[in-house]
Amino acid sequence: MRNLMITAIALLLLTNVVVLAGIAYNRSGEPLASVLLTERELSLPVYYAHNFDEDSSTSLHLEWSLLDSDDDPEFLYTRYVTPGWLNHAKLIELGIDLEKLKKDDNSYTYTYNDAAHTADVILVLEYNGETYQTALTQTEHKVVQLQKKISNKQDKGDYSDDLDRYKNQLDQLKTTHSRLYVIDAGLNQNILAQKYADKNKYLLARGEIGVDWQDKKIVGHIRHLYISDIHVPLPYSRRITDLTQDKKNNSNSIPVSPRYAVQLNIGQRMEPWIEAVKILKEGK
């Protein structure tokens, strides 16, 4: 019994020492990234996804997007499309064996959630950069095109619904939608850190890429980021919850301009933490 007790105590202490050492290492030295994001990119959880009565903690959800490679996409911001940079060359670079997959013509095995055809990667997220500007420009262009079609009396088509939709998308892109876009993926942290050296503009995050069949072609997609909910410690959590009155973010409410900004750091192990919170606007 005595030996087992000593083993148990040693196991508890050693495990916690290892975990805390890992945390300390992650936060040691210069962070890999330190980006000032707003409520648009780090939002409060949606009401139905979080049991607020039983959990007093506060976490922020990392909102990100992709630019669709389609010439005429229906939506210009979504995370469920294949971005232009995630082509076959990139999939091969990330370790997906496309030749082997092409030999298997049983397309049923390529369902979106098939865990066998995935790669564990490092994703690069760009904040308020060229990709976001491209999304804005493309949506503005779409709105202008539709307005011209409506004012052209010879064109009998009904474009008013499409115009409303794209105008709404443009409003959201300008005021509430995330300006964080995934623009690249790789396997080597050092190479990516060197390539995307602006620490105030690029974030690195671990995630997963998968493949599926679309129109008889193999396409890649980003399945998820491994860490997408970021814990907010005291005293920052109190500042955010006081500001927003309660922690719920009702997705059906009228969108508001961002109320707070968060300094998000990414450490040596690509694990994030909140360095500071700045209030942008008081009240709701």
Add this chain to the structure above:
Amino acid sequence: MAMMDNKQKAQHRADQIQSFYDEVSQLESDKVLQLSTEQHAAVARFHEGLLKSLTEQFDIDTSSRQKQLSTGMKIASFIGALALAASVFFLFYQFWGYLTTPLQVVILIAAPLITLLFSYIVSRRESTGYFAKLLSMVSFACFVLNLVMLGQIFNITPSDKALLVWAAYGFVLAYAFDVRLLLAMGILSLAGFIAARVGTWFGLYWLYMGERPENFFIPALIIFSMPLLIKQIRYSGFMPIYRVFGCLLFLVPVLVLSNWGNGSYLPWSNSVIEGFYQLTGFVASAALIALGIRKQWPDVINTANAFFVLFLYTKIFDWWWEIMPKYLFFLVIALSSLLLLFVYKRIRLQSQLSGGGHA
């Protein structure tokens, strides 16, 4: 006097003594046997001393009323342990948002240590062991909470190594306080870790280990073999736990794959994979029944038996539910059950004739 090295053997000895008195009473009533007063007294003195010694050492039940109360205490202890563990989880979630990070870390690290020490202190003072077992369960829950919450607070990337340390802690507590429930927790955590590792070797993210049930075959073999490699005579009821979980970790994935070929690593069509695993299920469960009979492992016999019946009725349903009238379908089920009954009766008779004892 034979040495008793675990509670199970001690309880069996006490039951033997009770049965002896019942049989002597019956024989005396039938006038087959008549012990003298001195013989009665000598035997009674011997048994009284033996039972007193066994009760002091192992806290066994010496009457049927005590047995009923013990069963009640075991159920209460089990429910109490689970409820207390759940309460600890929800208590922390309810209040952790009001605590600073350093305080959260201190509480998370201290909780399993303090409950472990309490378990040890209580085990030294209380002979039944129920309270110490309950506290050890709480300590395990606190350790799980420790790592889960540190992961959330510091946004740590999820890792399968947590399963390994939970398994190690579960095993240590199980052997320290003789808790079968903690042994089961340790086994499940270890199985999860091994399955996750097998999955990552095949390019799967570790959290998706369940999407490929074959990941559990290697842990099933390891866990089933453990009692063969490490003798655990002092720990009552531990060996059946290893064997039952070994069987479950093999047969449940086989059952899943016999109906869902898409989840297999095998490079065949779904219908071939499902047929293969249906056959494997029948053969494996029959082999385990035979092994259980040979080795006198009733736990293995019962588990494999349940799965054999499950495979059989699942197959019968697949073949005939759509094409047969319902009265005929259920008649076939009944006849197959009668056939199984006949087979088991023959096996039991052979066992009686060969003088096989019980496990």
